[in-house]
Amino acid sequence: MTPVNANPPTAPFVRLFGRYLREQGLPVTQQREAVAEVVFASDEHLSVDDIESRLREEGDRIGKATIYRTLDLLVRSKLVAEHDFGEGFKRYEHRLSRQPEHEHLICTECGDVLEFRSREINQIESRIQEQYGFRPVRHKLEIYGLCRSCQEAGVELPDDGLTCPIETV
Amino acid sequence: MTPVNANPPTAPFVRLFGRYLREQGLPVTQQREAVAEVVFASDEHLSVDDIESRLREEGDRIGKATIYRTLDLLVRSKLVAEHDFGEGFKRYEHRLSRQPEHEHLICTECGDVLEFRSREINQIESRIQEQYGFRPVRHKLEIYGLCRSCQEAGVELPDDGLTCPIETV
């Protein structure tokens, strides 16, 4: 018998979140565990609506306010990362059991998100430190464009900019 | 006599925007020119409120709706770039008479924004193309951290994450 969820078990991650809560002197509640469970069970970049509906599917009816408040704790704990891909709302992804450091490729056509690693970023950050005296803490590298399937589907991008933006006279 | 505004003249840029409007069959209005003037006159990353108050300072009383609608046109024309530094609102910067391609360093303490160029980005984009078949169109590279002055002022960053996030048992 294969378990329903073939992904790595999420219980250890939820427990880790529980430890964080205890460290902070905060109660470990059913709702907090349920939200964490959903986030840790997915390898996607979930919106708050995604999370809410997945909770419903499992019979949990948790208010949006609680979801937002729990996500805030998850982000603070550093177990979850928050992203804004310019859609007008945020998305959340857990940072465990995968490459913890990665950048994103976002297809502007279908919204699909791919992840990739970039060692060049570290070089850039060191250079920034030396050259500008700026101390990097975190970064955001997102490349927007067309994924392979959308290109194969023949999608083309319109360019409605100025015909010749260089000429300034 | 030094002119009041020692920056490069903005008139040619405003004229360029006028050309774009004409190309699109759209009227060139006083309000559109006034908004463009403010954006082209600044080398900062302006919020809509910044733009509105600078317009007021010059005696122009232009509705927010018009400012938003004009910024939309400026962005479409590619004369202006829109940014979201995670503050809850957008910022705008013109793309003329400076290095047109640059990335941003954002100080999380004082909000100051520095610009830098990165040639590494091009390598990353080519690799992405070859490796994933993803066609890059635009990218966003932002490094958040502490600028030199905030470091010198002794600002330290709290880390309220889990004490040992690696251990998952």
Place this chain on the structure above:
DNA sequence: GTCCATGCAAACCTTTTGCACTATA
């Protein structure tokens, strides 16, 4: 028993939209 979380609804904030009026071309 104390303190904090939850849930609902209202508030918030930026951005968008509807509509009567005005300006451009």
Place this chain on the structure above:
DNA sequence: TATAGTGCAAAAGGTTTGCATGGAC
């Protein structure tokens, strides 16, 4: 004069907050 823009106020949409109730410890 036809067509599109402007300004105001209302609406929209995601997120946050106030407050009475309920749960964790």
